[in-house]
Amino acid sequence: MSEHETSQETNINELKKVRLEKLEELREMGINxxxxxxxxxxxxxxxxxxxTALEGQKVSLAGRIMSKRRHGKAGFANLQxxxxxxxxxxxxxxxxxxxxxxxxxxxxxxxxxxxGFVFRTQKGEITVHVEDMQYLAKSLHPLPxxxxxxxxxxxxxxxxxxxxxxxxxxxxxxxxxxxxxxALRNYLDDRGFLEVETPMMQPIAGGAAARPFITHHNALxxxxxxxxxxxxxxxxxxxxxLEKVYEINRNxxxxxxxxxxxxxxxxxxxxxxxxxxxxxxxxxxxxxxSVILKVNGSMQTEFEGKIIDFTPPWQRITMLEAINIHTGLxxxxxxxxxxxxxxAARLGLKVDAKSTRGExxxxxxxxxxxxxxxxxxxxxxxxxxxxxxxxxxxxxxEYTDRFELFIMQREIANAFSELNxxxxxxxxxxxxxxxxxxxxxxxxxxxxxxxxALEYGMPPAGGxxxxxxxxxxxxxxxxxxxxxxxxxxxxxxx
RNA sequence: GGGCCAUUAGCUCAAUCAGGCAGAGCAGCUGACUCUUAAUCAGAAGGUUACAGGUUCGAUUCCUGUAUGGCCCA
Numbered sequence: 258m259s260e261h262e263t264s265q266e267t268n269i270n271e272l273k274k275v276r277l278e279k280l281e282e283l284r285e286m287g288i289n290x291x292x293x294x295x296x297x298x299x300x301x302x303x304x305x306x307x308x309t310a311l312e313g314q315k316v317s318l319a320g321r322i323m324s325k326r327r328h329g330k331a332g333f334a335n336l337q338x339x340x341x342x343x344x345x346x347x348x349x350x351x352x353x354x355x356x357x358x359x360x361x362x363x364x365x366x367x368x369x370x371x372x373g374f375v376f377r378t379q380k381g382e383i384t385v386h387v388e389d390m391q392y393l394a395k396s397l398h399p400l401p402x403x404x405x406x407x408x409x410x411x412x413x414x415x416x417x418x419x420x421x422x423x424x425x426x427x428x429x430x431x432x433x434x435x436x437x438x439x440a441l442r443n444y445l446d447d448r449g450f451l452e453v454e455t456p457m458m459q460p461i462a463g464g465a466a467a468r469p470f471i472t473h474h475n476a477l478x479x480x481x482x483x484x485x486x487x488x489x490x491x492x493x494x495x496x497x498x499l500e501k502v503y504e505i506n507r508n509x510x511x512x513x514x515x516x517x518x519x520x521x522x523x524x525x526x527x528x529x530x531x532x533x534x535x536x537x538x539x540x541x542x543x544x545x546x547s548v549i550l551k552v553n554g555s556m557q558t559e560f561e562g563k564i565i566d567f568t569p570p571w572q573r574i575t576m577l578e579a580i581n582i583h584t585g586l587x588x589x590x591x592x593x594x595x596x597x598x599x600x601a602a603r604l605g606l607k608v609d610a611k612s613t614r615g616e617x618x619x620x621x622x623x624x625x626x627x628x629x630x631x632x633x634x635x636x637x638x639x640x641x642x643x644x645x646x647x648x649x650x651x652x653x654x655e656y657t658d659r660f661e662l663f664i665m666q667r668e669i670a671n672a673f674s675e676l677n678x679x680x681x682x683x684x685x686x687x688x689x690x691x692x693x694x695x696x697x698x699x700x701x702x703x704x705x706x707x708x709x710a711l712e713y714g715m716p717p718a719g720g721x722x723x724x725x726x727x728x729x730x731x732x733x734x735x736x737x738x739x740x741x742x743x744x745x746x747x748x749x750x751x
Numbered sequence: 752g753g754g755c756c757a758u759u760a761g762c763u764c765a766a767u768c769a770g771g772c773a774g775a776g777c778a779g780c781u782g783a784c785u786c787u788u789a790a791u792c793a794g795a796a797g798g799u800u801a802c803a804g805g806u807u808c809g810a811u812u813c814c815u816g817u818a819u820g821g822c823c824c825a
Contacts, residue, residue: 271761271779271796271797272761272778272779272797273761275779275780276779324788324789326787326788326790326791327784327787327790328784328785328786328787328790328791329783329784329785330784330785331784331785331786331787332785332787333786333787333788333790335788344787344788346786346787348785348786349785350785364778364779365778365779378786378787378788379786379787380786380787380788382786382787382788384786398761399761399762399778399779400761400762400778401761401762401763401777401778402761402762402763402776402777402778403762403777403778403789404763404776404777404789405762405763405764405776405777406762406763407762407763408762408763409758409762409763409820410820410821411758411819411820411821412762414820423762513752513825515822515823516821516822737821747819747820748818748819748820750818750819
């Protein structure tokens with residue numbers, strides 16, 4: 258193993274050696290290969306956009322050399338910065354012998370500051386005629402191929418910095434991600450929501466059904482969980498009178514990885530006092546569609562060859578109706594767990610013998626309905642047993658005032674009227690604790706302090722969680738969640 | 752956790768099916784070229800075929816295990 262590595266290192270060193278020698282040559286010429294602050298007065302996109310005004314004008318810009326074409330005593334290169342890419346022209350007669358030597362030594366990947374004037378070549382390409390150049394950083398590694406870029410997904414994730422240099426569409430995804438999240442914040446801020454930060458490290462991991470990561474605080478000699486959701490803390494703030502709060506940040510769930518799951522992922526959660534699940538539905542529809550319109554310039558996006566139309570209103574359908582449509586099963590007449598069990602068996606679905614009617618409804622839904630939900634669809638009326646933090650429906654207390662939003666077969670949002678009856682909440686927790694005792698490691702833990710908070714009185718409230726990464730996948734046509742997370746979780750090498 | 756697939760030069764890929772000297776393009780190196788743009792032309796170089804074993808006269812190729820990644824399933 259180590260033998261293999263040393264041989265690989267020697268190979269890399271042969272390429273790196275040449276660059277280290279060039280670096281030494283620069284130093285001998287009195288040039289610092291790793292320069293400092295450089296003042297730019299423009300960028301590549303601005304030059305291309307304002308050519309008529311800038312023609313013949315002097316400009317100062319900086320960036321990374323991405324290609325080089327030498328022709329004896331003149332040559333071209335391309336310089337890339339955040340905004341794009343522009344051609345540079347070096348002519349020995351104009352730039353002088355010494356600077357022209359620098360151009361000859363310059364490697365693809367080097368970062369330079371450039372001063373020169375803007376012109377158009379005979380072939381019509383807007384170009385900067387270089388009059389002065391300054392080394393800002395010497396690159397010691399060769400960049401991946403200019404034409405095919407970096408394709409090896411493992412390398413792209415492990416060395417995202419290289420991916421970002423050579424694959425411009427990757428950079429665009431993360432710029433769009435940032436704009437999307439900023440637009441969400443603006444939307445909520447404009448409507449009087451207060452952005453807050455609640456604990457990432459929690460003594461009790463609550464607010465969702467998931468296995469948590471465990472860590473340890475030395476000074477307190479106490480185990481802590483990385484949060485699986487901020488929900489119970491945000492609702493404590495509703496008790497405290499903050500009325501409209503939201504948080505956009507990471508949750509951590511100790512589960513397998515897939516194209517839709519990363520152990521740390523970004524959620525938006527928001528709570529609105531004196532509102533309910535219907536308000537959340539209106540908010541979800543308006544917020545998501547208007548933010549997508551703002552960021553994408555259209556209510557339609559293409560994902561894996563299908564057009565998703567975010568134009569409101571979105572379809573609203575109860576979970577039982579959806580099941581009836583896609584399986585023919587009518588759970589309104591299947592009133593007992595035994596009947597539900599038998600019906601599921603007829604579909605060919607194996608369910609745990611201990612499952613309740615509500616749990617079976619959920620399993621049938623996940624198995625036979627989710628795959629049909631492509632366009633934005635609100636699924637409403639979830640069974641009580643799978644909704645331990647939601648208010649019961651006033652008329653049908655075996656269901657809750659809740660919805661989930663599905664798009665492209667994925668759960669994107671989850672919202673409900675928040676349960677504010679501390680006695681009811683205590684009972685629900687007790688049921689979860691029983692399930693936990695029976696080995697369900699995803700069941701909720703008892704949170705006495707949360708009950709205590711509810712006992713002070715929490716106003717009725719609507720609350721919602723939105724999976725940001727999955728939404729970003731949809732608007733950037735990214736098939737894997739790893740394509741929208743800068744540094745996705747990977748097994749460490751060695 | 753299970754199944755399937757992949758791993759060859761710094762990068763992108765051939766050769767693997769059916770065992771017989773491991774090849775190309777880009778990048779790098781040497782040289783020519785003062786408006787090129789996947790620049791061009793000439794030349795030389797670059798490999799423990801992921802790792803460890805096995806079968807064989809001979810293994811990148813077949814077999815076993817390991818590592819990492821991908822897809823599907825849980």
